[in-house]
Amino acid sequence: MGDRITVCATCREGAGRALADHLREKGVAVRLVECLNACSAPLALAVTGEGKATYLFTGVDPEAQAEEVVAFAALYRDAPRGEVADARPCGNLRFCLRGRIPA
Template sequence: MTAILHLCTTCRAGVDTAALREALPEGAELRLHECLNACGKPVALSMQGRGTGYLFNGVDPVTDAHDIAATARIYMAAPGGVIEDARPCGRLRFCLLGRLPAV
């Protein structure tokens, strides 16, 4: 499965995405997107594929790059995108705002 990550660019303009782009596994695509409406704790990030989707906030794309990449790997390997054990996601598991069911 592939993973599309949408990173909010509204709350923190000029976010450096180089480390994140470099860390992401093959099959994961990073797209910059205006407001994801999770402004309480910038920066917001969503992860979508063919199955379940996730929304995170309070993410730092620079310092959390490896945890985001680890989560993308787990997500892409999980049947239907359902992550059963989030411990390998590192700090990102504490940034989870919501899980969206597959359509």
């Protein structure tokens, strides 16, 4: 399994599906799931990779932050063990980070 972003399909009345489509168009591997159990702060997404840290983001604005998610995917791809040391290139997405689970 390579790097992948898991997006909640039901958050924000289906906006997760639109975000997933946008990410796919940018070459990002995406998996849609019905719920990431972060309903109090939609939209939720997780960034994972084999042997890498996992990141959970909530409160993501799928329209305003779609390119920030793409930027994070690129940083994550290039980060050893998935540990992104400086997320400033991702704009405000870094403030949506709720947790990082080490590899």
